[in-house]
Amino acid sequence: MKTSVIGYPRIGANRELKFASEKYFRQEISEKKLEMQARELRRLHWETQKMHGVDLIPSNDFSFYDTILDTANMLGIVPQRYQALGLNRLETYFAMARGYQGNHGDVKALAMKKWFNTNYHYMVPEIDDETEIRLTNNKVLREFLEAKGLGIMTKPVIPGAFTFLKLARFTGNRTAEEVAEAVAAVYGELVASLEENGVEWIQFDEPALVMDMTAKDISLFQKLYKQILASKKAAKCLLQTYFGDIRDCYTQVMELAFDGIGLDFVEGEKSLELVLKQGFPSGKLLFAGVVNGKNIWRNNYNKTVELVRSLQAVCPETVIGTSCSLLHVPYTLDSEEMLSGHQKRYLAFAQEKLAELEELKDILSAAHTEGNAAFQENIRLFDKPRECGNDAVREKIKALRDADFVRLPDFDERKKLQKEVFGLPLLPTTTIGSFPQTAEVRANRAGWKSGAVTDEQYHAFIQKKIAECIALQEEIGLDVLVHGEFERNDMVEYFGEKLDGFLFTQKGWVQSYGTRCVKPPIIWADVSFRGAMTVRESVYAQSLTQKPVKGMLTGPVTILNWSFPREDISLRESTLQIALAIREEVLDLERNGIRIIQIDEAALREKLPLRKTDWDSRYLDWAIPAFRLVHSGVKPETQIHTHMCYSEFNDIIKQIDAMDADVITFEASRSDLTILDALAANGFRTDVGPGVYDIHSPRVPEIAEIVSVLKRILENASPYKVWVNPDCGLKTRAEKEVKASLANMVAAALEMRGKSAHE
Numbered sequence: 001m002k003t004s005v006i007g008y009p010r011i012g013a014n015r016e017l018k019f020a021s022e023k024y025f026r027q028e029i030s031e032k033k034l035e036m037q038a039r040e041l042r043r044l045h046w047e048t049q050k051m052h053g054v055d056l057i058p059s060n061d062f063s064f065y066d067t068i069l070d071t072a073n074m075l076g077i078v079p080q081r082y083q084a085l086g087l088n089r090l091e092t093y094f095a096m097a098r099g100y101q102g103n104h105g106d107v108k109a110l111a112m113k114k115w116f117n118t119n120y121h122y123m124v125p126e127i128d129d130e131t132e133i134r135l136t137n138n139k140v141l142r143e144f145l146e147a148k149g150l151g152i153m154t155k156p157v158i159p160g161a162f163t164f165l166k167l168a169r170f171t172g173n174r175t176a177e178e179v180a181e182a183v184a185a186v187y188g189e190l191v192a193s194l195e196e197n198g199v200e201w202i203q204f205d206e207p208a209l210v211m212d213m214t215a216k217d218i219s220l221f222q223k224l225y226k227q228i229l230a231s232k233k234a235a236k237c238l239l240q241t242y243f244g245d246i247r248d249c250y251t252q253v254m255e256l257a258f259d260g261i262g263l264d265f266v267e268g269e270k271s272l273e274l275v276l277k278q279g280f281p282s283g284k285l286l287f288a289g290v291v292n293g294k295n296i297w298r299n300n301y302n303k304t305v306e307l308v309r310s311l312q313a314v315c316p317e318t319v320i321g322t323s324c325s326l327l328h329v330p331y332t333l334d335s336e337e338m339l340s341g342h343q344k345r346y347l348a349f350a351q352e353k354l355a356e357l358e359e360l361k362d363i364l365s366a367a368h369t370e371g372n373a374a375f376q377e378n379i380r381l382f383d384k385p386r387e388c389g390n391d392a393v394r395e396k397i398k399a400l401r402d403a404d405f406v407r408l409p410d411f412d413e414r415k416k417l418q419k420e421v422f423g424l425p426l427l428p429t430t431t432i433g434s435f436p437q438t439a440e441v442r443a444n445r446a447g448w449k450s451g452a453v454t455d456e457q458y459h460a461f462i463q464k465k466i467a468e469c470i471a472l473q474e475e476i477g478l479d480v481l482v483h484g485e486f487e488r489n490d491m492v493e494y495f496g497e498k499l500d501g502f503l504f505t506q507k508g509w510v511q512s513y514g515t516r517c518v519k520p521p522i523i524w525a526d527v528s529f530r531g532a533m534t535v536r537e538s539v540y541a542q543s544l545t546q547k548p549v550k551g552m553l554t555g556p557v558t559i560l561n562w563s564f565p566r567e568d569i570s571l572r573e574s575t576l577q578i579a580l581a582i583r584e585e586v587l588d589l590e591r592n593g594i595r596i597i598q599i600d601e602a603a604l605r606e607k608l609p610l611r612k613t614d615w616d617s618r619y620l621d622w623a624i625p626a627f628r629l630v631h632s633g634v635k636p637e638t639q640i641h642t643h644m645c646y647s648e649f650n651d652i653i654k655q656i657d658a659m660d661a662d663v664i665t666f667e668a669s670r671s672d673l674t675i676l677d678a679l680a681a682n683g684f685r686t687d688v689g690p691g692v693y694d695i696h697s698p699r700v701p702e703i704a705e706i707v708s709v710l711k712r713i714l715e716n717a718s719p720y721k722v723w724v725n726p727d728c729g730l731k732t733r734a735e736k737e738v739k740a741s742l743a744n745m746v747a748a749a750l751e752m753r754g755k756s757a758h759e
């Protein structure tokens, strides 16, 4: 039996790549130094996997920013505006990722989107009519040779041509079908170059195959791989799928000349049924994804052994592996000093998952399993359910009635009332909540956590930051203010720490995009409210100004989606528990004089099933009511905002309206305001603040640029419904950029306000 890992985390157990990259961005280290750090991490990751006996170790899973962006670079898909900057290769790459503003010009970054149903984000490649597709950067080969030089034979991992084309944006007249031949030719050339250098296995990642596949999609997929595989000689090619099953194209996939097919048996509900009912071609290897690459719970060996045994009946040479890349879980439990031995027994991060694969391989290779100590220990672990119930919470959930999910009076009536109460101008300006988390803010929190800074000192520091933030917003002339979220490490982790039922880690970093990481808390037990979480900061901020200050909370669906969820109760049940806890905080804020409350549902879309047919029944039917449960108890005049980022929500627009918030702000500028048509076409009722500039890039938008965005917004929506705000929170930005950008935003709003008032 062999083991295979689809991909390994790359940011470094101590986020070494993040720190090195950010130093490079600030021109504190050279490209050479950055490259040395990257090399060191790659070596460490390959050697760790080798040490754990992994047979098929991935390479090219490393990236300075994102592997889809790397693939665009491999294919020469670099839009002219970036080439025109005349920068070197790495600088051009980062200009595509982060935008560029400097001596060479001023360009925005490529769009960024959520990677399937994860909290990772990829850069959207842009293919225009001029793009000449050719092999321009063979990073895949370079990294394969680098590992080979270290004595490690790796399996290069490449985002597959089909998934790449499905994720790309075609900005001219060309279509995916029209560029397929050229793209496949490059992949063919790549395979040949790897073959010449002695590659054994090449992995093509095709997660897009688990989505709803039309006949046209299937034919594009077939066309691509017939061509790519036609020229292959010695190399073995693995088609790797994950995040679901491939029910729409199982037969066609099996017919192609792949040597191995990777299926996900964790999220792929129908994977087992497909293999057992439709069979598996002899002569191909089945790569069974049995160790969950997305969640952090220990594998249940008994269940896995039973599963693999039934697969071996159909495909004796089954390879076992992770269900997807381990990119989505933290590095190792070894660094966690605050988790108890008892808790750690139930958990497995990336490194522990390697150990699980090794143990499973042993167990599955033995004729008898009785004597295997690891197997017996694992059986004992799962024999006794973990203690994690809270009867009071369960009773509250049972007692919920339909009326608890409905806010009264209805939207129109509330709107009239709120208009009078707040007296806001046309096109009110606001921000999404966070202000720069500067080194000073982080250092203070780090000091407070380590005990070097006392509670008193820390709270005084936070108050000082809040006061500065309120003064800055007043100076800029914003209409609805925020306290700045300086007390928060992260919008989810912060609440995880303050609610009962969560565990959190010290070093459980997971890459979210580029150099940015998050430390998802672990939902360990039933969740309940412990005490006020945000009231002190909001009330203090409100005491400093006559303008309304928004209370700032994270919604239950987002807390669930950006945490590691339990697997012993349903997501719905967990979300309702969180909703009840956040509802208490909403009411507490209201009681304390906070008149506008924003409940962020940034991650609402994240766990939306990848197959459309499952959207309502499997997710939206409980996720949207869970949000309503949080705010249904407030007074009519309390204004409820929500916010979403990277929101591709054209297709769930009605359900978003049904959240029944008074205002929604969302990411729009980076995805080219495509959502506006959908809002207009669907008679969207909630007032909207489509982000007028991209906060993920350091560039400062010009007034004229924002005015033109606002004009486009107002072509589609009444000025009485529109708010003016950035795309998302400002925590990642520098103070100087924020001040300049917000001042331009307010100036643009004033200009448009004048025009709109006269129309």
Ligand SMILES: CN1c2c(nc(N)[nH]c2=O)NC[C@@H]1CNc1ccc(C(=O)N[C@@H](CCC(=O)N[C@@H](CCC(=O)N[C@@H](CCC(=O)O)C(=O)O)C(=O)O)C(=O)O)cc1
Binding pocket: 018, 119, 437, 439, 442, 443, 445, 446, 488, 489, 490, 491, 492, 493, 512, 513, 515, 516, 517, 518, 519, 562, 602, 645, 728, 731, 732
């Ligand atoms: C809105 N987004 C979010 C997502 N998921 C979340 N869980 N949260 C989000 O906000 N998904 C989609 C997007 C992704 N966007 C982002 C944006 C920004 C970040 C980010 O800035 N991450 C930070 C880490 C944030 C954090 O946890 N900070 C802690 C720890 C800070 C730290 O590094 N401390 C140092 C010591 C500091 C010192 O001495 O100076 C240390 O621990 O070594 C805190 O502030 O306390 C990042 O740096 O990547 C993520 C996702």
Ligand SMILES: N[C@@H](CCS)C(=O)O
Binding pocket: 432, 433, 434, 485, 491, 552, 600, 602, 643, 644, 645, 728, 729, 730, 731
């Ligand atoms: N209120 C949060 C939302 C981010 S999605 C922030 O401003 O950072």
Ligand SMILES: [Zn+2]
Binding pocket: 432, 602, 643, 644, 645, 646, 727, 728, 729
């Ligand atoms: Zn956001």
